[in-house]
Amino acid sequence: MNAILLGAEGHEVEQRTVTPRRVRLSRAALDRFAELAGVESPAAQMVASSGSLDTLGDRLGNLGNDAGPAPSEGASGPVDSDLDDVLATAGLVDGGVPTEEGGAVLTVWHAPVLAVELEMLVSLRRGKVRVRSWHRNLDDWVVCLSTGDGQTFELSWLSADDWWLELGRAAYVDTSTLGAAPDAEPIPAVVETPWDLLLATGEAVQRRRFELLDQMVSDYSGLTLAGDAPGTLETADDADVRRWHEQLESSSRGRLHAAVMGRSERGRPGAGIVEWVLFHDGWRSLTPFRRDGWNMVRIEQKSPVDLPRELAVRAAAVTS
Structure with missing residues (x-):
């Protein structure tokens, strides 16, 4: 038909x-x-x-x-x-x-x-x-x-x-064309870190309370993994974790929020969300997930051509 x-x-x-x-x-x-x-x-x-x-x-x-x-x-x-x-x-x-x-x-x-x-x-x-x-x-x-x-x-x-x-x-x-940002070492292609730690360190950097960062990172010591790909991640040193978290807040130059919306077979509306952060070396996605009872976030390097794929995955979920 x-x-x-x-x-x-x-x-x-x-x-x-x-x-x-x-x-x-x-x-x-x-x-x-x-x-x-x-x-x-x-x-x-x-x-x-x-x-x-x-x-x-x-x-x-x-x-x-x-x-x-x-x-x-x-x-x-x-x-x-x-x-x-x-x-x-x-x-x-x-x-x-x-x-x-x-x-x-x-x-x-x-x-x-x-x-x-x-x-x-x-x-x-x-x-x-x-x-x-x-x-x-x-x-x-x-x-x-x-x-x-x-x-x-x-x-x-x-x-x-x-x-x-x-x-x-x-x-x-x-x-x-992006505005100037502090010079910093590159962040690994993939970082998995506690969601609460990301929020807390971001707030501390915004308020310029840098003296709080070491203690915050120490409270979540051993939970952050990093590497070149999701399957090759290793536990990161606290010093690196502190530096990365400071960079994620101070060096970002943009954000992208995308909502994909559709109706399921029963007619119920649903939505899936994609969040990206922009740096001078390109986009990084923020994807929440659970690991061993912890609320985590995967921060992963992305290209604009990856956005349609991520949206397609969420579209399939909201329309199924």
């Missing part, structure tokens, strides 16, 4: 091969696009979201439901005719109504079966930058919306087969 793709008004939308597109739109243009379709603006959702998973069910949406028009924000900004011209050039609107492709984009956005929301905060030489990139998947369609300031957006749509490329692109950062 073939799945039927419905538009915002409940009418069937012809399914076809996705022609990948990427367009830059203002907040006003996105709001106008949603207004013409009679649904809530994707831009408004992104800007208003706190990042909490409390509204998980609502953000996944329901296929064929009308989300309602976005509230009017007054008459300031470009006139509607100018915005309609911009949307027509992007292939989203024709004659004041969404095109077939434009309708499909909004349908996928408001009623996905799988969603990924990424938020990245990076400290660059020119200052701190916060970027959000939300991805929605339905059948063979993936719709992505990204912004760094809440006013200018990049809207793209592509085939699900190419989604992994877009996820890797979202995590790419040119490390040569």
